[in-house]
Amino acid sequence: QVQLVESGGGSVQAGGSLRLSCAASGKSFGVCCMAWFRQAPGKEREGVASVDGDYTYYADSVKGRFAISQDNANRTVHLQMNSLKPEDTAMYYCAATRGMVWSRWKRDSAWTYFGQGTQVTVSI
Numbered sequence: 001q002v003q004l005v006e007s008g009g010g011s012v013q014a015g016g017s018l019r020l021s022c023a024a025s026g027k028s029f030g031v032c033c034m035a036w037f038r039q040a041p042g043k044e045r046e047g048v049a050s051v052d053g054d055y056t057y058y059a060d061s062v063k064g065r066f067a068i069s070q071d072n073a074n075r076t077v078h079l080q081m082n083s084l085k086p087e088d089t090a091m092y093y094c095a096a097t098r099g100m101v102w103s104r105w106k107r108d109s110a111w112t113y114f115g116q117g118t119q120v121t122v123s124i
Contacts, residue, residue, distance in 0.1 A: 002028045002113040004094045009118030016122070017082045022094030022115060024075040030098045034070055034077040037108055038090035038120075045093065047106030049079060057105055062088075084122045091117040 008020040024031065035050035049068040050057045056068050067080045077094065095111035104110040 002026045002031060002096055004096060004113055004115035006092065006094045006115045006118040009092060009120045011121040011123065012084055014084060014086055014122055014124055016084050017080070018084065018120060020079040020081065020092055020094075020118060020120075022077045024077075024096060028075050028096070031075075031096045033097055033100045033105075035095040035105065035111060036068065036077075036079045037093045037095055037111075037114070038088075039093070039117075040087075040090040043090075045108050047108070048092070050095075050100075050105045051077060052100065052102075057102065059106065081120070084120075086122050086124055088120060089122050090120060092120050093117045 003026045004022055004024055006022050033052040036048045037045050038048050039045040048059050049066055051068045051070045065083045070077045094115040097112040
């Protein structure tokens, strides 16, 4: 089993920035890929950004504003969120898996492990 623990969420005004972090522990060997998902009230969970080494993928809604990075030595993944908008308000979840079909990365069914989430609230 792989345990994922998120941190860094909080409340910020529109236009501000937050940096989320996720630490993996347990049997994390073989984990190739990590990602961030989010779920707003009344909406389905959606993929925000994912990383596999030097390769990164982003949802159109966050391109140019969010940046994902992975530190394999420390088994962590970060999400730098800039120019935040009220519509970015959601619970953010870290995800990990050992194999990925990248055409499916935005689907939560493509990921094996999820963390408990950290809340991000963006006010006007």
